[in-house]
Every structure is written in C-alpha cells, then in structure tokens.
Amino acid sequence: MQNADEKQPQPGWQQAVRAGLNAALVPFLAIVTAVIVGGVIIALVGGNPFAAYLGLAQGAFGSARAWSETFVWATPYIFAGLAVALAFKGGLFNIGAEGQLAFGAVATAWVGYALPEVLGIEIPGILHLPLAIGAGILAGALWAAIPGALKAYAGGHEVINTIMMNYIALNITSYLLNGPMKDKNPLNVIARTPEIAEGARLPVIFDGLRVHWGFPLALLVALGVWYLLWKTTLGFEIRTVGANPDAARYAGINFRRILIVTMALSGLLAGMAGAVEVTGLNYRHELGFSIGYGFDAIAIALLGKTHPFGVVLASILFAGMRNGATRMQFLTQIPVDIISVIQSLILLFVAADAIIRYLYRIKAKEERLVLTRGWRG
Amino acid sequence: MSEKPIVLEARGITKRFPGVLANDHVDFDLRQGEVHALLGENGAGKSTLMNILYGLYTADSGEILVNGKPLTLNSPRDAIEHGIGMVHQHFMLIPVFTVTENIMLGAETDHRPHKSEAPLVKLDRKQVSQIVRDFSHQYGLDVDPDAIVGDLPVGVQQRVEIVKALYRKANILILDEPTAVLTPQEAEELFRIIRELTTRGVSVIFISHKLKEVLSIADRITVMRAGRVVGATTPAESDEHQLAAMMVGREVILSVEKEPAQPKEDVLVVENLRVRDVRDLEAVRGVSFTVRAGEILGIAGVQGNGQTELAEALTGLRRIESGSVKLAGRDLTNCPPRLFTETGLAHIPEDRQRHGLVLGYTIADNMVLCDYYRPPFSARGVLQTQALDEHARKLIQNFDVRTPSPYVAAGKLSGGNQQKVIVARELSRPSVRLVIANQPTRGLDVGSIEYIHKEIVLMRDQGVAVLLISAELDEIMSLSDRIAVMYHGQIVTTVEAHAVTREQLGLWMAGAKPEQTATSV
Amino acid sequence: MDWRRFSFIGFIIVFLFTVVVLIGGSRVSPTIIISSMLTTTIAVATPLTLGALSGVFCERAGVVNIGIEGMMLAAAFFGWLTAIYMNTVFKFDPNLSLWTGVLAAILTGGLFALLHAWLSITFKVDQIIGGTVINILAVGITGFLNRQMFFGEGSIFGGNVPHAPGLLPSLSKWLAPLCGGPEGCLGLPGLIQGTFLDQKPVALAAIALVLVSHYVLFNTRWGLRTRAVGEHPKAADTVGINVYRIRYVNVIIGGMLAGLGGAYFTIESVPSFEPLMTNGRGFISLAAMIFGNWTPFGAWAAALVFGASQALQINLQFFRDAIPPQWAFLQHAYIVGLAPYVLTMLILTGIIGKTIPPAADGQPYEK
Structure with a gap:
C-alpha cells in the first residue's frame, strides 16, 4: 500500500479514455466472436459468409445513403437503449421499452394529426413539434411510472410488470389503430393513424437523405443522460439506489421516490424514441412498427455496458446491421433474420463475458456487474 | 503430553487466496477425546484451516491424516465419511x-x-x-x-x-466460534455438552478468539497469527496476557484508558419504544432510556434480542409501532433517516457492507454518502468534484485510512479500512450530537479495534452523546459509562459500568430478573 | 397456498364463467357454456401449467428462469419442424411424426435450459439477464430458420409450407374403440366428457405432472435436496450435496417441462408455427408460479385462472352479437384480451398477501 500523502491526481481524461478502452474490450471481442459464429451458421445453411458480410457492410456503411439510413435506424435505438441503460443504473430492469415507445408514438401521432382539429386552430410549427414530442415523452414516462410505483409501494416485480404492460400496450394500440385512431382514408386498410401535420414534423438534415434532426438530438440526449448520472445529485441518488438500496436508505435517500423517478425517466427516453420516429420518419404511427425494439434496446444497453456513450456506439452497430441486412439478402439470399441470430449471439457473449474472457485469456479487472436481484430486489 | 492416539493431523498446510496467504505451512494435530483450541484473531486463518479439514477448500500443499492414514478431502462428503463433523459459525x-x-x-x-x-x-x-x-x-x-x-x-x-x-x-467435531451467539450461561451449557462428548471418545477442535473460554475448556491450545502457527501451549502453562500477546504479536492493552465521564444535558430520549422485526414479530417491547451529552451508554445483550431493530428505529430505518424518539429536543418518531442525520446523528451501522458503504463506489463518493446533497459537495443539484476530492483527502489523512488514492473502490479495502471510512465519514460530520455505534469493531483486527475505541472515547470527551451497541461483553465493559442490558426486546436494567461484574451482566443477558438494588440507576 | 389464495382463485374463475353464462345464456344452455368454458380453460392453461412447473423446478433449486418464454417458443418451432420432417421427408405415419415432434420439443427445451444452466450456474451470469438472452436467442433462431426453411427463393421447402401432419388426438378418440364411438363414451355426463375426455395428451400430461412434481419435491430425496439447494446452498454443500449438479439437473428438467409446453402450441393446439406465437405465456407462467408460492398445486391453480380469462375471450367470440350495449367494450377482442395481463399485474401487487421465494433464488453459488 502506498502512503496516502502521495498526491494522486483526480482521474482525468486520460484515465477515462483508458478505462473506456478497457471496458470496450470484452464487447468488441464479443462482436467478433458472434460474427464468426454467425458466419459458420451462414455457411451451414449453404450461404457464403464472406459475400454476406461484404453485402452487410456495403449496405450499412458503403455510401452516404447507407450512412444516412444507418443513422435513421440508430436514432430510436439510442433513445430506447438509453432508456434501458438508465434503468439498469438505478437497479431496475425495464423490459417495457417497447410498450413505452408504442405509447409515446401514439400520443405524439395524436397530437400531430388530431390536436389542430380538436382545438380548431392551426398550430404553428414552432409550438406543434415540441407539443407532439412532449406528449410522446410524457406518455412514455407515465406508462413506465406505473410499474415503478407498483414496485415501490406494492412490491410487484418490474420485470414481469413491464412485460405485461408491453402486451397491454400492444392490445390497446391495436384497438386504437384499428378503431378510433384509424386513418379514415377509404383506401387505407392498414391499422395506422392519419399523417401528422406538416408543422409537427422534424426536418431532414440533408435534402434527399432521410436522416433527420432526431439523430443529433439523440446524441445530445445521450450526453445529457451521462451528465445526469455522474454529475448531478439526482444521478448520485439513482446510482446509489441501483448499487446498494440498503445503503441508499441509510444515506437518507427516499428510495421509493427514486425508483419511480428512475422508471419515469427511463420511460421518458423510450417514449422519445417513439415520438421521434413519428415526427422525424414515419409521420404517423403504424401497428407493428415498434415490435422488437424493446428486446433490441436491452441488447444495446448491455452491449454498451449500460454507459450512455457505449449505448450510442452499440446503437450504430445494431442499426448498421439491420440496415445492411437488406442488401445482404438481396445479394446472397440469406434472410435478414440472420441479424437477429448474430445480435442475440453478441448479447450472449456480452452477458456471459466469462466465455469471452476464457476464449481470449483476459483476466477480469472489474467486479461483476450486478444488474438485477431476483424476485426480492 | 497425552498417550491417547492422534486421530487427526494436518501437516504443512498452505492455502493461498488472491492477494492473501491464508495458511502458511500450518501443522496441527488432535488426540482422541481431547479439546484442542485453535486461537487467533479474525483473519488469522483459523476458519480456512478448518474448511480445509472439512473438505470445503482444498489446500495448495500439505497433507491430512486421519487415524494415521493420509487422505485427500475433496468435499465435505469425504470428511463426513471419515468421521469429521463441523459446526459452522454461521449455522x-x-x-x-x-x-x-x-x-x-x-x-x-x-x-x-x-x-x-x-x-x-x-x-x-x-x-x-x-x-x-x-x-x-x-x-x-x-x-x-x-x-x-x-x-x-x-x-x-x-x-x-x-x-x-x-x-x-x-468422532471428530470442529466447533467454529461456537460461543459467538451465546450468553455466558448458554456457553456454560455448551461446555457441559462438549465434556459429555469427550468422555464418550469424541475429539473436539474448538476455534475461538476469546481468551477466557479457551482457557476454561481446552486441553491444549494452538495459536495462529497471519496464517501461521505461532505457538502451542496448555491452559496450565499460560494466562490471558500471554495468549493475547501471542495472538496479536505485541503487548495488548486490554482496557481502554479514559477519564470519568462528565455527562451534561439529555440528547437522546427514548420512551416506551415498540418495534417489529422483518418477520412482523415484536422485537423491541417497550424500551425507555436516555443518553446524555458526554457519556457512553452501552447496550449489552446477546445478538437477536432486539438490538438491531432498536438501532434501526433510532436512525429512521425502521417503523416505530408506538413510543417516541427525541433527539436534541426534537421529536423524530417515524421521521425519515435524513432528518436524523440533519439533527445531529452519526450512525455507524451494524452491517458495514450492506448499509454503510456502496462497495462499487470510490472512497471519495463513500465519504459523502450521507451529505452529497449539501454544500459544499453540491450546488444547485450538481456535484462539486473539487470539494469531494478535498474532503476525501482530508479524512483519509486524519483517520489513517490505508489506501493509494481516494479513487479506489471501497470494496477493495480491508475490513478495518472499510470501517475506518465509515467512522471517518460519520464522526467528521459538522455538529454531531449523538453517535450510534452498532457493533463498531465486529470482525476487525486488534489495531483497528483500538483505533476505533479511541475515536469513540474522543467523541464522548468532546461532549457528544454515544450509544454503543455490542455483543462483545468486553467492549461494552471497557467503553461504557453506563450499561443497559437488553433481553428479549426489553431493557432488563441499567447500571453504572464500574459497579457491575461480568458475571452479573451475563445473568441479566440470559434473562435473570435484577433485584431492586442500589446499583440500578 | 393458503385458503385466501385458493378462494381468490375460485372467485375469479366463477366470476369469469358467470360473465359468459350471463351473455350467452339466452342463446345456449348454461350447461353447454360451462362445459365449453371448462374445456377451454383446462386446455389453454396447459402451457401455463407446464411453464409454471418449469419455474418451480428451476427456482426451488435457486435458479430464476425468465427464459421459459424462449424455451417454449423454440420448442414449439423445433417440435413442429421435426413433425413435418418426419412426415414429409422420412414418410413417417402422421401420428408417429407428431409424437416424435413432442419428443423433439422436450429435447429443445432441455437444450436451451442447458444453455441457461451453463450461463447462470457455471458462468454465474446474472440470471435474469441470462434468461433474457435465451428469450432473444429463441426469437432470433426461430425467426431465421422459419424464413430460411419455408419462405422465399432457395428455401428448403421452396416457398411451400408443407402440411403439418395434423394434431394430437383427444382422449375420447383413443377411447372410442372401447366404448363404441367418440360420443357418449362410457355413458359419462356431458360435463365430464367435455372437460376431461376431450382433452389432448399434453394437457392431460400437464395435470399428471402437477401431481408427480408435488410428490417429487416434497416426498423424495431429490426434492429435499432440491429445496435445500434453493434455500441455503452452502448448507447443502456442507452435508456433501453437489449444489451444481442439483441445479443443473433441475434447470434441465424445467426446460423439458417448458419444452412440453411448447409442443402444446404447434402439435396440440394449432398445426402451424408463427414467429412470437407464445405471446407472453412464459412470463405469465412465472406470475402463476409466484402466485402459487412456488408449489405445483398453487401454480396449477393460478394457471387455471389465466386459462379461464383466456377462455372468456375465446367463448365471448361466439356470442359477440349477444353482448348487451352497455357492455359494448366486451365486443373488442383487444380489450377482452387484456384480461390475463391485467390479472397478472394485479396478482403480483400482493393484494392477496405476499409469497416468499426460496431464500437463495437468483443467487449464483460460489464455494
């Protein structure tokens, strides 16, 4: 042990970068391993893995258009991934991002297409867009606060409750989009809302490309989440409750309030994913668009080691895979669904980092990440 | 010394854990029908040795012989097959x-x-x-x-x-710290059972860090320190001081030096307190007492007689069914924990890893665990990194926390240093009126124990009220000015510390009713 | 399971049945409605019962298994695929193909459980994360293979989904030769005929397995050790019990039970596979297990409540136009479909008293 007098500097940016690279090592090797195993699977079903991956890479990052589409995919991933990551930091497993996202999208769409009619006035864009997004994040936050409150006051475990609320959200949106909120256009046979007003739309960044201002917004929000978690007292409280709820109570933190706040913030981020998809990309909500985002978000949060910056990188990777998969299928006839297999393998290897450490002979440097605590937690 | 045959022998046992040499070429033997005590401080390597003899751990090197035959013990199943039984400290x-x-x-x-x-x-x-x-x-x-x-x-x-x-x-029984949870009277009963067993040919290994009981039950004594056997003796050839010195490696002052207390006004007033435990049973059943500024009130009692619930109720962590708690004149019954700390409570919790620390946090963050939201550590909801840094460095120095930097995770520190982090944080808070120290030295080495005792007495001398809860009778007797004995959720009696004997306290802890004598205050 | 739980369960089931009888009673005789409700309840409770039993075995041994959903889904797919292969490629008799499919489903569940055991016991991965990995993996693999084999150019079956060899027959069909015809077997009254003899093998096996599980857990050596390992693994270790082995085997047993539950979907209920077709049944099973206080009978009773709420949805469809206008919301399948999910959340709030999980549930064991 060194003498405590020896002045050691506060951890500066060099240490932060080194820590970041260390933290990224296992996820990186997990990706490599999953890609190799995925290649073996492609070969087993009679495809050429090299051709497939080449097509995938071209489709994802091969042109300005490809990049644009990748960022379009990445936008909701970042929001939803941050939602799950933030909840993990607070010791909560939010499997309900999917439902929160769907509710956010419905609320945003409604404000976008129906509010002007209800109020009987044209709402100026400068007001309409924030209103639409605001409604979406509010809906997401409220929807997520319910399982938060059930956990805080009634001991209902959030894992089951958020899953149940996914199915409830799916049923309710199905009802709404097939009934009261269905696009009344006689040509329409799909369960979807009418288009939102021009004023409620997020503009694209470059003419001719679909990438919209939602993407920079997502990056900004990631920075915001990082600041919230590590630089504010609320973040200190959230992390303390997540790391040791007993110590949090001892420290005088109102842990029930923090539980609900954490879930609401998480739902807010998931709701923002829905809101931005509606205002920036689809201009309406359509049934079925949100399916699968919830589980992708969990994979992204874990791959990003529940750190906001990690989430951004993981989102872009997952988005690139989803985006590039279409071209891969076009070129090699390998179904796009192989991506789900590779992504679940990545998740497998990230979660079971012991496998990766064993394969590549890496010594464990950090304590095991404790994310959940069984039914009692 | 005895011609009875050796039933169990360990030769040159070495066991290494990451960063620790828990057993370093340890030799140990046990004869038929004897009680062989293994004495040592917490962390001396006694339990490791016993877990190896019971097949829970495998030794890195060395051999084990039962009835003269060498064996490999790969699991408790092997040990059981060869007649070895073990009563663990935690049942x-x-x-x-x-x-x-x-x-x-x-x-x-x-x-x-x-x-x-x-x-x-x-x-x-x-x-x-x-x-x-x-x-x-x-x-x-x-x-x-x-x-x-x-x-x-x-x-x-x-x-x-x-x-x-x-x-x-x-026919070989290992008892690991068997008296830790017993009253002196229950311990006597256990000793009777042990003697009964040995007369029927059972051989007993008795592990303890308590000198008195080792001297009273053992036939032979082996002392361990820092993973090594440092000596062997018999009760007839040694005494408490000699054993303590062997155990710790230097002279130990067995008592704490302190001036007589000069108590002043009432700081903590507890009236008719009733509290339920996790199983919803009444654990504190109508407790009343007062702690005055400048005195230490010790609560003696066998673990599980309501002390944990009492401490939690007095710090806002557990709901109070009825009765009241007043701190510095303010009624804090069923108030949230933060109000207690803001009124002047410093709380050294019973379970430091569960309540006292966030093990994954740095020392710096742990040093502000209860005060992170107050200036200078926070301004408008934003943490002030500079202030956190200075605070941590100051406390690390003042309280002699052994660490290379304030940015080491608390989980990486030794138990003694972890406890010092908590003590530093709690005792250094501005305007402390009351210290509640619950089992403040449990599981620590003698050096840390002495240090923490000194700090507690220092607080008393500065006019702070101290409530000390401990299951260690020696700790209660050497630190307290007054002693309250808790049994079955009630305070049996409260006495002046200098006017009571160990035996008397032991009787009360076991539930004996005190006679109405002048010693009660 | 205390009387409050059982009476709550009884109350909900009676309530759900009453709703259907009140609505449909004017069209069809109540006996027929009740018989139909009972039949559907027991049938649709099958995967829930098996899923909950799966959870009981895993968690009594101390391993939280949130991957039951994925195990069921994968088992449903591979069981179905095997049945088709056996029938169309190897030209097995349809019935034999189906039974091979059931076997394949059980094995699939066991294999996925082996992965879960490996992750959570050997690698000590956070068990809820491990289960989530299983779920995501199952969705990915079944989605990919379903597409790869049956759809699009170059797929194995060339874009034509071959006919599945049908469904497992009900008990009354088997008994038909004995009593001269599928109807009125043994002259039993309609109610029993409907609820019991019309059930199919997996449903009946599920009920039998409830009894077997209870016996095994509470009256045998294996059960005693399993519960010990789930409560206090260290204590079990110190008396020479191999904690890892007990956990592995129980998780695999649990996976096989979930796999049998998966077979219900594609081999007993409908002869086709759809992605995501388990639709949360695995998670509802967990809620049933929790509400049933980690006991086989309790879990079964809770599974029946969920079954009844689903039976409500199915039976109401027959009487949609008989629904009185003030209950118009019951006309929407999506709204009635909320019942099992809302019920799950309600039950988990602990309004009927809290249940206590095994003490070491969810905690990896380290020596």
Whole structure:
C-alpha cells in the first residue's frame, strides 16, 4: 500500500479514455466472436459468409445513403437503449421499452394529426413539434411510472410488470389503430393513424437523405443522460439506489421516490424514441412498427455496458446491421433474420463475458456487474 | 503430553487466496477425546484451516491424516465419511425445514452419504425423527425433531448442528466460534455438552478468539497469527496476557484508558419504544432510556434480542409501532433517516457492507454518502468534484485510512479500512450530537479495534452523546459509562459500568430478573 | 397456498364463467357454456401449467428462469419442424411424426435450459439477464430458420409450407374403440366428457405432472435436496450435496417441462408455427408460479385462472352479437384480451398477501 500523502491526481481524461478502452474490450471481442459464429451458421445453411458480410457492410456503411439510413435506424435505438441503460443504473430492469415507445408514438401521432382539429386552430410549427414530442415523452414516462410505483409501494416485480404492460400496450394500440385512431382514408386498410401535420414534423438534415434532426438530438440526449448520472445529485441518488438500496436508505435517500423517478425517466427516453420516429420518419404511427425494439434496446444497453456513450456506439452497430441486412439478402439470399441470430449471439457473449474472457485469456479487472436481484430486489 | 492416539493431523498446510496467504505451512494435530483450541484473531486463518479439514477448500500443499492414514478431502462428503463433523459459525441449517429434515439432508437413507443414491427414494421422516429423539435423550440435548428450525433459539439451533454431526457418526467435531451467539450461561451449557462428548471418545477442535473460554475448556491450545502457527501451549502453562500477546504479536492493552465521564444535558430520549422485526414479530417491547451529552451508554445483550431493530428505529430505518424518539429536543418518531442525520446523528451501522458503504463506489463518493446533497459537495443539484476530492483527502489523512488514492473502490479495502471510512465519514460530520455505534469493531483486527475505541472515547470527551451497541461483553465493559442490558426486546436494567461484574451482566443477558438494588440507576 | 389464495382463485374463475353464462345464456344452455368454458380453460392453461412447473423446478433449486418464454417458443418451432420432417421427408405415419415432434420439443427445451444452466450456474451470469438472452436467442433462431426453411427463393421447402401432419388426438378418440364411438363414451355426463375426455395428451400430461412434481419435491430425496439447494446452498454443500449438479439437473428438467409446453402450441393446439406465437405465456407462467408460492398445486391453480380469462375471450367470440350495449367494450377482442395481463399485474401487487421465494433464488453459488 502506498502512503496516502502521495498526491494522486483526480482521474482525468486520460484515465477515462483508458478505462473506456478497457471496458470496450470484452464487447468488441464479443462482436467478433458472434460474427464468426454467425458466419459458420451462414455457411451451414449453404450461404457464403464472406459475400454476406461484404453485402452487410456495403449496405450499412458503403455510401452516404447507407450512412444516412444507418443513422435513421440508430436514432430510436439510442433513445430506447438509453432508456434501458438508465434503468439498469438505478437497479431496475425495464423490459417495457417497447410498450413505452408504442405509447409515446401514439400520443405524439395524436397530437400531430388530431390536436389542430380538436382545438380548431392551426398550430404553428414552432409550438406543434415540441407539443407532439412532449406528449410522446410524457406518455412514455407515465406508462413506465406505473410499474415503478407498483414496485415501490406494492412490491410487484418490474420485470414481469413491464412485460405485461408491453402486451397491454400492444392490445390497446391495436384497438386504437384499428378503431378510433384509424386513418379514415377509404383506401387505407392498414391499422395506422392519419399523417401528422406538416408543422409537427422534424426536418431532414440533408435534402434527399432521410436522416433527420432526431439523430443529433439523440446524441445530445445521450450526453445529457451521462451528465445526469455522474454529475448531478439526482444521478448520485439513482446510482446509489441501483448499487446498494440498503445503503441508499441509510444515506437518507427516499428510495421509493427514486425508483419511480428512475422508471419515469427511463420511460421518458423510450417514449422519445417513439415520438421521434413519428415526427422525424414515419409521420404517423403504424401497428407493428415498434415490435422488437424493446428486446433490441436491452441488447444495446448491455452491449454498451449500460454507459450512455457505449449505448450510442452499440446503437450504430445494431442499426448498421439491420440496415445492411437488406442488401445482404438481396445479394446472397440469406434472410435478414440472420441479424437477429448474430445480435442475440453478441448479447450472449456480452452477458456471459466469462466465455469471452476464457476464449481470449483476459483476466477480469472489474467486479461483476450486478444488474438485477431476483424476485426480492 | 497425552498417550491417547492422534486421530487427526494436518501437516504443512498452505492455502493461498488472491492477494492473501491464508495458511502458511500450518501443522496441527488432535488426540482422541481431547479439546484442542485453535486461537487467533479474525483473519488469522483459523476458519480456512478448518474448511480445509472439512473438505470445503482444498489446500495448495500439505497433507491430512486421519487415524494415521493420509487422505485427500475433496468435499465435505469425504470428511463426513471419515468421521469429521463441523459446526459452522454461521449455522448450516435450512430455516424453513424441520429439525428432522435438516438432519437427514444429504444422508436421507443412512447415517452417512452413499455413492449410489436413488434420487426418487421416499423420505422416511418417522425413522429419522426417532433417532434424533434418542440422541437428544442420550446427550441431554433437548431437541424437538418436528420443530421448524427457523423458530428455534440460536442455542437450540447449535445443538441441532451437533446432533447433525453425531447422526453422521462423527468422532471428530470442529466447533467454529461456537460461543459467538451465546450468553455466558448458554456457553456454560455448551461446555457441559462438549465434556459429555469427550468422555464418550469424541475429539473436539474448538476455534475461538476469546481468551477466557479457551482457557476454561481446552486441553491444549494452538495459536495462529497471519496464517501461521505461532505457538502451542496448555491452559496450565499460560494466562490471558500471554495468549493475547501471542495472538496479536505485541503487548495488548486490554482496557481502554479514559477519564470519568462528565455527562451534561439529555440528547437522546427514548420512551416506551415498540418495534417489529422483518418477520412482523415484536422485537423491541417497550424500551425507555436516555443518553446524555458526554457519556457512553452501552447496550449489552446477546445478538437477536432486539438490538438491531432498536438501532434501526433510532436512525429512521425502521417503523416505530408506538413510543417516541427525541433527539436534541426534537421529536423524530417515524421521521425519515435524513432528518436524523440533519439533527445531529452519526450512525455507524451494524452491517458495514450492506448499509454503510456502496462497495462499487470510490472512497471519495463513500465519504459523502450521507451529505452529497449539501454544500459544499453540491450546488444547485450538481456535484462539486473539487470539494469531494478535498474532503476525501482530508479524512483519509486524519483517520489513517490505508489506501493509494481516494479513487479506489471501497470494496477493495480491508475490513478495518472499510470501517475506518465509515467512522471517518460519520464522526467528521459538522455538529454531531449523538453517535450510534452498532457493533463498531465486529470482525476487525486488534489495531483497528483500538483505533476505533479511541475515536469513540474522543467523541464522548468532546461532549457528544454515544450509544454503543455490542455483543462483545468486553467492549461494552471497557467503553461504557453506563450499561443497559437488553433481553428479549426489553431493557432488563441499567447500571453504572464500574459497579457491575461480568458475571452479573451475563445473568441479566440470559434473562435473570435484577433485584431492586442500589446499583440500578 | 393458503385458503385466501385458493378462494381468490375460485372467485375469479366463477366470476369469469358467470360473465359468459350471463351473455350467452339466452342463446345456449348454461350447461353447454360451462362445459365449453371448462374445456377451454383446462386446455389453454396447459402451457401455463407446464411453464409454471418449469419455474418451480428451476427456482426451488435457486435458479430464476425468465427464459421459459424462449424455451417454449423454440420448442414449439423445433417440435413442429421435426413433425413435418418426419412426415414429409422420412414418410413417417402422421401420428408417429407428431409424437416424435413432442419428443423433439422436450429435447429443445432441455437444450436451451442447458444453455441457461451453463450461463447462470457455471458462468454465474446474472440470471435474469441470462434468461433474457435465451428469450432473444429463441426469437432470433426461430425467426431465421422459419424464413430460411419455408419462405422465399432457395428455401428448403421452396416457398411451400408443407402440411403439418395434423394434431394430437383427444382422449375420447383413443377411447372410442372401447366404448363404441367418440360420443357418449362410457355413458359419462356431458360435463365430464367435455372437460376431461376431450382433452389432448399434453394437457392431460400437464395435470399428471402437477401431481408427480408435488410428490417429487416434497416426498423424495431429490426434492429435499432440491429445496435445500434453493434455500441455503452452502448448507447443502456442507452435508456433501453437489449444489451444481442439483441445479443443473433441475434447470434441465424445467426446460423439458417448458419444452412440453411448447409442443402444446404447434402439435396440440394449432398445426402451424408463427414467429412470437407464445405471446407472453412464459412470463405469465412465472406470475402463476409466484402466485402459487412456488408449489405445483398453487401454480396449477393460478394457471387455471389465466386459462379461464383466456377462455372468456375465446367463448365471448361466439356470442359477440349477444353482448348487451352497455357492455359494448366486451365486443373488442383487444380489450377482452387484456384480461390475463391485467390479472397478472394485479396478482403480483400482493393484494392477496405476499409469497416468499426460496431464500437463495437468483443467487449464483460460489464455494
């Protein structure tokens, strides 16, 4: 042990970068391993893995258009991934991002297409867009606060409750989009809302490309989440409750309030994913668009080691895979669904980092990440 | 010294854990029918050695002989097969099972585990409970085979553990810190049972860090320190001071030096407090007492008599059913914990890893665990990194926390240093009026214990009220100015510390009613 | 399971049945409605019962298994695929193909459980994360293979989904030769005929397995050791029990039970596979297990409540136009479909008293 007098500097940016690279090592090797195993699977079903991956890479990052589409995919991933990551930091497993996202999208769409009619006035864009997004994040936050409150006051475990609320959200949106909120256009046979007003739309960044201002917004929000978690007292409280709820109570933190706040913030981020998809990309909500985002978000949060910056990188990777998969299928006839297999393998290897450490002979440097605590937690 | 044969022998046992050499070429032997005590501080390596003898750990090197034959013990199953039984410090009983189920577990159809075990064999509870009843009579153990273990008092649970070993036909019994949870009277009862066992040929290894009881029960004593055997002796050839010096490696001051207290105004006033425990049973049953500025009130009692619940109620962590708590004149009954700290409470919690620290946080963050939201550590909801840094550095220096930097995770520190982080944080808070120290030195080395004792007395001398809760009678007797004895959720009596003997306290802790004498205050 | 739980369960089931009888009673005789409700309840409770039993075995041994959903889904797919292969490629008799499919489903569940055991016991991965990995993996693999084999150019079956060899027959069909015809077997009254003899093998096996599980857990050596390992693994270790082995085997047993539950979807209920077709049943099973206080009978009773709420949805469809206008919301399948999910959340709030999980549930064991 060194003498405590020896002045050691506060951890500066060099240490932060080194820590970041260390933290990224296992996820990186997990990706490599999953890609190799995925290649073996492609070969087993009679495809050429090299051709497939080449097509995938071209489709994802091969042109300005490809990049644009990748960022379009990445936008909701970042929001939803941050939602799950933030909840993990607070010791909560939010499997309900999917439902929160769907509710956010419905609320945003409604404000976008129906509010002007209800109020009987044209709402100026400068007001309409924030209103639409605001409604979406509010809906997401409220929807997520319910399982938060059930956990805080009634001991209902959030894992089951958020899953149940996914199915409830799916049923309710199905009802709404097939009934009261269905696009009344006689040509329409799909369960979807009418288009939102021009004023409620997020503009694209470059003419001719679909990438919209939602993407920079997502990056900004990631920075915001990082600041919230590590630089504010609320973040200190959230992390303390997540790391040791007993110590949090001892420290005088109102842990029930923090539980609900954490879930609401998480739902807010998931709701923002829905809101931005509606205002920036689809201009309406359509049934079925949100399916699968919830589980992708969990994979992204874990791959990003529940750190906001990690989430951004993981989102872009997952988005690139989803985006590039279409071209891969076009070129090699390998179904796009192989991506789900590779992504679940990545998740497998990230979660079971012991496998990766064993394969590549890496010594464990950090304590095991404790994310959940069984039914009692 | 004895011509009785050696039944168990360990030669040159070495066991290394990451960063620690827990056993360093340890030699140990046990003769038939004797009680051989293994004495040492917390962390001296006693439990590691015993876990190796019981097959829970495998030694890195060295050999084990039972009845002169070398063996490899790969699992407790091997140890049981060779007649070794162990009663762990934390009982290895399943609380929701009956006594019978606990005893038959792992040896359901015979007294010892077998290689060929049909998994779907029907349990014969009747037969086993009859055997338990027989043992109970034979050794005077008084164990009800059909009781649910979780409902039994600890003393009885310990006897269940002994029956469990006897059922497996153990003739070598390892007792790991068996008196830690017992009253002096219960300990006497245990000693009676141990003598009964040894006369029937059972050999006993008795692990302890308590000098008095080792001197009273052992035939031979082996002392360990920092993973090594540092000496062997017998009760006849040694005394407490000599043993303490061997155990710690230097002269130990067995008592704390302090001036007589000069108590002033009432700081903590507790009236008729009633509190329920996690199982919703009444754990504190009408407790009243007062702690004055400048004095230490010690609460003596065997673990599990309501002290944990009392401490939690007095710090806002547990709901109070009825009664009141006043701190510095302010009624804080059922107020949130933060209001207590803001009124001047410093709380050294019983379980430092569960309540006192966030092990994954840095020392710097742990140093502001309760004050992170107050200036200078926070401004408008934003943490002030610079202030956190200075605060941590100052406390690390003042309280002699051994760490290379304030940015080491608290989980990486030794137990003693972890406790120092908590003590530093709590005692350095501005305007402390009351310190509640619950088991402040449990599991620490002697150096840390002395240091923390000194700090507590220092607080008293500065006019702070101190409530000390401890299961260590020695700690209570050497630190307290007044002593309250807690039994079964009630305070049996409160006495001046200098006017009471160990034996008297022990009787009260076991539930004896105090006579109305002048010593009560 | 205390009386409050059982009476709550009884109350909900009676309530759900009453709703259907009140609505449909004017069209069809109540006996027929009740018989139909009972039949559907027991049938649709099958995967829930098996899923909950799966959870009981895993968690009694101390391993939280949130991957039951994925195990069921994968088992449903591979069981179905095997049945088709056996029938169309190897030209097995349809019935034999189906039974091979059931076997394949059980094995699939066991294999996925082996992965879960490996992750959570050997690698000590956070068990809820491990289960989530299983779920995501199952969705990915079944989605990919379903597409790869049956759809699009170059797929194995060339874009034509071959006919599945049908469904497992009900008990009354088997008994038909004995009593001269599928109807009125043994002259039993309609109610029993409907609820019991019309059930199919997996449903009946599920009920039998409830009894077997209870016996195994509470009256055998294996059960005693399993519960010990789930409560206090260290204590079990110190009496020479191999904690890892007990956990592995129980998780695999649990996976096989979930796999049998998966077979219900594609081999007993409908002869086709759809992605995500388990639709949360695995998670509802967990809620049933929790509400049933980790006991087989309790879990079964809770599974029946969920079954009844689903039976409500199915039976109401027959009487949609008989629904009185003030209950118009019951006309929407999506709204009635909320019942099992809302019920799950309600039950988990602990309004009927809290249940206590095994003490070491979810905690990896380290020596």
